[in-house]
Amino acid sequence: xxxxxxxxxxxxxxxxxxxxxxxxxxxxxxxxxxxxxxxxxxxxxxxxxxxxxxxxxxxxxxxxxxxxxxxxxxxxxxxxxxxxxxxxxxxxxxxxxxxxxxxxxxxxxxxxxxx
Amino acid sequence: xxxxxxxxxxxxxxxxxxxxxxxxxxxxxxxxxxxxxxxxxxxxxxxxxxxxxxxxxxxxxxxxxxxxxxxxxxxxxxxxxxxxxxxxxxxxxxxxxxxxxxxxxxxxxxxxxx
Numbered sequence: 001x002x003x004x005x006x007x008x009x010x011x012x013x014x015x016x017x018x019x020x021x022x023x024x025x026x027x028x029x030x031x032x033x034x035x036x037x038x039x040x041x042x043x044x045x046x047x048x049x050x051x052x053x054x055x056x057x058x059x060x061x062x063x064x065x066x067x068x069x070x071x072x073x074x075x076x077x078x079x080x081x082x083x084x085x086x087x088x089x090x091x092x093x094x095x096x097x098x099x100x101x102x103x104x105x106x107x108x109x110x111x112x113x114x115x
Numbered sequence: 116x117x118x119x120x121x122x123x124x125x126x127x128x129x130x131x132x133x134x135x136x137x138x139x140x141x142x143x144x145x146x147x148x149x150x151x152x153x154x155x156x157x158x159x160x161x162x163x164x165x166x167x168x169x170x171x172x173x174x175x176x177x178x179x180x181x182x183x184x185x186x187x188x189x190x191x192x193x194x195x196x197x198x199x200x201x202x203x204x205x206x207x208x209x210x211x212x213x214x215x216x217x218x219x220x221x222x223x224x225x226x227x228x229x
Contacts, residue, residue: 009157032216034216034217043205043220043221043222043223044159044205044218044220045220046216046217046218049214049216049217087157089159091216093216095215095216101147101164101166101209101211101215102161102164102172102174103161103216103218104161105158105159105160105161107157107158108157108158108159110157
Protein backbone atom coordinates (compact mmCIF):
# COMPACT_ATOMS: atom_id res chain seq x y z
CA UNK A 1 0.00 0.00 0.00
CA UNK A 2 0.84 3.68 -0.09
CA UNK A 3 3.32 5.12 2.41
CA UNK A 4 3.65 8.87 2.95
CA UNK A 5 6.60 10.36 4.81
CA UNK A 6 6.42 13.97 6.01
CA UNK A 7 9.22 16.25 7.23
CA UNK A 8 9.90 18.07 9.42
CA UNK A 9 7.69 16.99 12.32
CA UNK A 10 8.00 20.45 13.88
CA UNK A 11 8.88 23.78 12.32
CA UNK A 12 9.29 27.15 14.01
CA UNK A 13 9.62 30.35 11.97
CA UNK A 14 9.51 34.07 12.56
CA UNK A 15 6.52 36.00 11.30
CA UNK A 16 7.14 37.07 7.73
CA UNK A 17 9.51 34.22 6.95
CA UNK A 18 8.72 31.34 4.61
CA UNK A 19 7.94 27.77 5.66
CA UNK A 20 8.42 24.62 3.62
CA UNK A 21 7.04 21.17 4.42
CA UNK A 22 8.08 18.18 2.36
CA UNK A 23 6.45 14.82 1.71
CA UNK A 24 7.39 11.69 -0.18
CA UNK A 25 5.12 8.89 -1.33
CA UNK A 26 5.74 5.35 -2.46
CA UNK A 27 2.91 4.37 -4.81
CA UNK A 28 3.46 5.67 -8.34
CA UNK A 29 -0.27 5.21 -9.01
CA UNK A 30 -1.14 8.07 -6.63
CA UNK A 31 -2.40 11.06 -8.56
CA UNK A 32 -4.06 13.31 -5.95
CA UNK A 33 -2.05 15.18 -3.34
CA UNK A 34 -4.12 17.29 -0.94
CA UNK A 35 -2.85 19.29 2.04
CA UNK A 36 -4.86 19.73 5.23
CA UNK A 37 -4.50 22.24 8.04
CA UNK A 38 -5.60 21.49 11.60
CA UNK A 39 -5.67 24.39 14.02
CA UNK A 40 -5.52 23.65 17.72
CA UNK A 41 -8.77 22.07 18.89
CA UNK A 42 -10.30 22.11 15.42
CA UNK A 43 -10.93 19.64 12.63
CA UNK A 44 -8.55 19.13 9.72
CA UNK A 45 -9.53 21.15 6.67
CA UNK A 46 -8.35 20.98 3.06
CA UNK A 47 -6.33 24.07 2.14
CA UNK A 48 -4.89 23.21 -1.26
CA UNK A 49 -4.39 20.22 -3.54
CA UNK A 50 -2.41 19.27 -6.61
CA UNK A 51 -2.94 16.58 -9.20
CA UNK A 52 -0.36 14.53 -11.00
CA UNK A 53 -0.73 16.38 -14.29
CA UNK A 54 0.32 19.66 -12.66
CA UNK A 55 3.77 20.59 -11.36
CA UNK A 56 2.88 23.63 -9.27
CA UNK A 57 -0.19 25.36 -7.93
CA UNK A 58 -0.54 28.65 -6.03
CA UNK A 59 -3.26 30.17 -3.89
CA UNK A 60 -2.26 33.53 -2.43
CA UNK A 61 0.53 32.84 0.09
CA UNK A 62 0.38 29.08 -0.31
CA UNK A 63 1.94 27.02 -3.09
CA UNK A 64 2.39 23.32 -3.68
CA UNK A 65 4.88 21.62 -5.96
CA UNK A 66 4.97 18.05 -7.22
CA UNK A 67 7.80 16.01 -8.66
CA UNK A 68 6.28 12.74 -9.89
CA UNK A 69 9.60 11.30 -10.99
CA UNK A 70 11.07 11.68 -7.52
CA UNK A 71 7.72 10.98 -5.82
CA UNK A 72 7.81 14.03 -3.62
CA UNK A 73 5.65 17.08 -3.11
CA UNK A 74 5.98 20.18 -0.96
CA UNK A 75 3.95 22.91 0.67
CA UNK A 76 5.34 26.44 0.66
CA UNK A 77 3.92 29.22 2.81
CA UNK A 78 5.29 32.71 2.23
CA UNK A 79 5.03 35.75 4.49
CA UNK A 80 3.93 33.60 7.39
CA UNK A 81 1.50 35.02 9.94
CA UNK A 82 0.65 33.85 13.48
CA UNK A 83 -2.66 32.46 12.21
CA UNK A 84 -0.69 30.03 10.03
CA UNK A 85 0.31 28.22 13.23
CA UNK A 86 -1.25 24.76 13.02
CA UNK A 87 -0.54 21.12 12.20
CA UNK A 88 -0.26 20.53 8.46
CA UNK A 89 -0.87 17.13 6.87
CA UNK A 90 0.05 16.00 3.40
CA UNK A 91 -1.81 13.11 1.81
CA UNK A 92 -1.68 10.96 -1.29
CA UNK A 93 -4.31 8.91 -3.06
CA UNK A 94 -5.57 7.73 -6.41
CA UNK A 95 -8.92 7.27 -8.01
CA UNK A 96 -9.45 5.56 -11.31
CA UNK A 97 -13.18 6.15 -11.38
CA UNK A 98 -13.80 2.94 -9.48
CA UNK A 99 -14.27 2.35 -5.79
CA UNK A 100 -10.93 3.45 -4.36
CA UNK A 101 -11.35 6.71 -2.49
CA UNK A 102 -8.63 6.31 0.10
CA UNK A 103 -6.10 8.90 1.21
CA UNK A 104 -2.90 8.05 3.04
CA UNK A 105 -1.84 10.87 5.35
CA UNK A 106 1.59 11.90 6.52
CA UNK A 107 2.21 12.17 10.26
CA UNK A 108 1.86 15.93 10.29
CA UNK A 109 4.07 19.00 10.79
CA UNK A 110 3.49 21.33 13.73
CA UNK A 111 4.17 24.81 12.38
CA UNK A 112 4.67 27.62 14.89
CA UNK A 113 4.90 31.19 13.65
CA UNK A 114 6.48 33.45 16.25
CA UNK A 115 5.38 37.10 16.22
CA UNK B 116 -25.54 22.46 3.47
CA UNK B 117 -23.86 19.32 4.67
CA UNK B 118 -23.12 18.60 8.31
CA UNK B 119 -21.47 15.71 10.08
CA UNK B 120 -22.21 14.62 13.62
CA UNK B 121 -20.32 12.36 15.96
CA UNK B 122 -21.23 11.15 19.40
CA UNK B 123 -20.38 10.91 22.10
CA UNK B 124 -17.82 13.69 22.32
CA UNK B 125 -15.93 12.00 25.14
CA UNK B 126 -16.08 8.50 26.51
CA UNK B 127 -14.34 6.69 29.35
CA UNK B 128 -14.64 2.92 29.24
CA UNK B 129 -13.04 0.07 31.20
CA UNK B 130 -10.86 -2.52 29.53
CA UNK B 131 -12.94 -5.38 28.16
CA UNK B 132 -16.12 -3.36 27.73
CA UNK B 133 -17.85 -2.93 24.33
CA UNK B 134 -17.71 0.22 22.23
CA UNK B 135 -20.05 1.91 19.82
CA UNK B 136 -19.27 5.28 18.24
CA UNK B 137 -21.73 6.78 15.81
CA UNK B 138 -21.32 9.16 12.91
CA UNK B 139 -24.09 10.62 10.77
CA UNK B 140 -24.01 12.94 7.79
CA UNK B 141 -26.77 15.27 6.67
CA UNK B 142 -27.36 17.08 3.41
CA UNK B 143 -25.74 14.65 0.99
CA UNK B 144 -26.42 11.25 -0.55
CA UNK B 145 -24.18 8.22 -0.97
CA UNK B 146 -21.13 9.81 0.64
CA UNK B 147 -17.82 8.07 1.14
CA UNK B 148 -17.41 7.60 4.89
CA UNK B 149 -14.21 7.21 6.88
CA UNK B 150 -13.05 6.42 10.41
CA UNK B 151 -9.64 7.73 11.50
CA UNK B 152 -7.72 7.58 14.75
CA UNK B 153 -5.52 10.54 15.60
CA UNK B 154 -2.71 10.10 18.09
CA UNK B 155 -1.58 13.03 20.23
CA UNK B 156 -2.85 15.72 17.83
CA UNK B 157 -0.97 14.24 14.88
CA UNK B 158 -0.99 11.25 12.59
CA UNK B 159 -4.35 10.58 10.91
CA UNK B 160 -4.49 6.79 10.72
CA UNK B 161 -7.23 5.46 8.45
CA UNK B 162 -9.10 2.63 10.15
CA UNK B 163 -12.07 1.95 7.85
CA UNK B 164 -13.79 3.46 4.86
CA UNK B 165 -17.05 2.78 3.08
CA UNK B 166 -18.33 3.60 -0.38
CA UNK B 167 -21.86 2.33 0.22
CA UNK B 168 -24.26 0.58 2.58
CA UNK B 169 -22.73 -2.63 3.88
CA UNK B 170 -19.45 -2.01 2.04
CA UNK B 171 -16.56 -1.69 4.48
CA UNK B 172 -12.83 -1.66 3.76
CA UNK B 173 -10.56 -2.35 6.72
CA UNK B 174 -7.16 -0.74 6.61
CA UNK B 175 -5.57 -1.81 9.88
CA UNK B 176 -6.04 -5.21 11.53
CA UNK B 177 -7.13 -4.52 15.09
CA UNK B 178 -9.70 -4.84 17.77
CA UNK B 179 -12.24 -2.65 16.00
CA UNK B 180 -14.93 -3.11 13.38
CA UNK B 181 -17.15 -0.79 11.39
CA UNK B 182 -20.63 -0.98 9.91
CA UNK B 183 -22.76 1.16 7.64
CA UNK B 184 -26.38 0.20 8.25
CA UNK B 185 -27.77 3.25 6.46
CA UNK B 186 -26.50 5.48 3.67
CA UNK B 187 -25.42 8.31 5.96
CA UNK B 188 -24.63 6.39 9.14
CA UNK B 189 -21.25 4.93 10.03
CA UNK B 190 -20.59 3.05 13.27
CA UNK B 191 -17.30 2.08 14.88
CA UNK B 192 -17.49 -0.84 17.30
CA UNK B 193 -15.51 -3.14 19.50
CA UNK B 194 -16.59 -6.19 21.48
CA UNK B 195 -13.81 -5.83 24.05
CA UNK B 196 -11.77 -2.66 24.41
CA UNK B 197 -8.02 -2.72 24.98
CA UNK B 198 -5.94 -0.02 26.64
CA UNK B 199 -4.32 0.63 23.26
CA UNK B 200 -7.71 1.61 21.82
CA UNK B 201 -7.53 4.93 23.67
CA UNK B 202 -7.33 7.88 21.31
CA UNK B 203 -9.16 10.52 19.35
CA UNK B 204 -11.52 9.11 16.71
CA UNK B 205 -12.56 11.19 13.75
CA UNK B 206 -15.28 10.43 11.24
CA UNK B 207 -15.17 12.05 7.81
CA UNK B 208 -17.13 12.11 4.58
CA UNK B 209 -16.37 13.00 0.99
CA UNK B 210 -18.31 13.31 -2.24
CA UNK B 211 -17.42 10.42 -4.56
CA UNK B 212 -18.76 12.28 -7.58
CA UNK B 213 -16.61 15.36 -7.18
CA UNK B 214 -13.63 16.32 -5.09
CA UNK B 215 -13.43 12.93 -3.40
CA UNK B 216 -10.05 13.85 -1.86
CA UNK B 217 -11.64 16.73 0.08
CA UNK B 218 -12.71 15.07 3.28
CA UNK B 219 -14.95 16.81 5.80
CA UNK B 220 -14.24 15.81 9.35
CA UNK B 221 -16.56 15.52 12.31
CA UNK B 222 -15.83 16.98 15.76
CA UNK B 223 -14.32 13.70 17.00
CA UNK B 224 -14.69 11.43 20.01
CA UNK B 225 -12.07 11.30 22.74
CA UNK B 226 -11.95 7.71 24.00
CA UNK B 227 -10.10 6.79 27.19
CA UNK B 228 -9.86 3.13 28.09
CA UNK B 229 -9.06 2.60 31.77
